[in-house]
Amino acid sequence: MPFMEWTGQFSVGVDAIDGQHRHFFTLINTLHAAFHRGEGESELRQTIEELADYAAFHFQSEENLLREIKFPLMLNHEDEHKRFTAKIQGFRDKLSSGNFAITVPLMDFMKQWLSGHILGSDKKYADFIAENHISINASGG
Numbered sequence: 001m002p003f004m005e006w007t008g009q010f011s012v013g014v015d016a017i018d019g020q021h022r023h024f025f026t027l028i029n030t031l032h033a034a035f036h037r038g039e040g041e042s043e044l045r046q047t048i049e050e051l052a053d054y055a056a057f058h059f060q061s062e063e064n065l066l067r068e069i070k071f072p073l074m075l076n077h078e079d080e081h082k083r084f085t086a087k088i089q090g091f092r093d094k095l096s097s098g099n100f101a102i103t104v105p106l107m108d109f110m111k112q113w114l115s116g117h118i119l120g121s122d123k124k125y126a127d128f129i130a131e132n133h134i135s136i137n138a139s140g141g
Contacts (some may be wrong), residue, residue, distance in 0.1 A: 012123065059081040
């Protein structure tokens with residue numbers, strides 16, 4: 001069973017964004033599986049770098065969408081993204097300083113943050129899109 005399983009409850013109704021969110025689930029599950037196989041430092045380094053890079057891409061995509069639809073809570077959403085980025089940078093810094101005991105805290109943080117962010121903040125813009133009958137094209141905007 002995966003560490004994080006995608007279900008319909010996580011859908012925000014925007015295919016491009018849902019696909020990006022699914023990719024986060026894949027990254028977390030990859031890290032979890034590597035941890036349980038006893039794979040170490042190189043897998044952790046690779047996954048955390050991919051996670052940071054992918055987060056930057058996803059946040060830019062999502063923020064572009066929120067600007068396009070004139071989402072009123074845009075600044076709050078951006079702040080959440082900035083706090084996430086800072087937290088991931090903290091994990092990267094610990095790893096760079098030789099602390100390899102970050103895997104479990106990283107997985108726990110990702111699971112809690114991603115679930116909370118999607119089901120909380122992201123659902124707010126999903127509701128805004130639905131309530132205002134905003135049509136989103138296949139690329140997300």
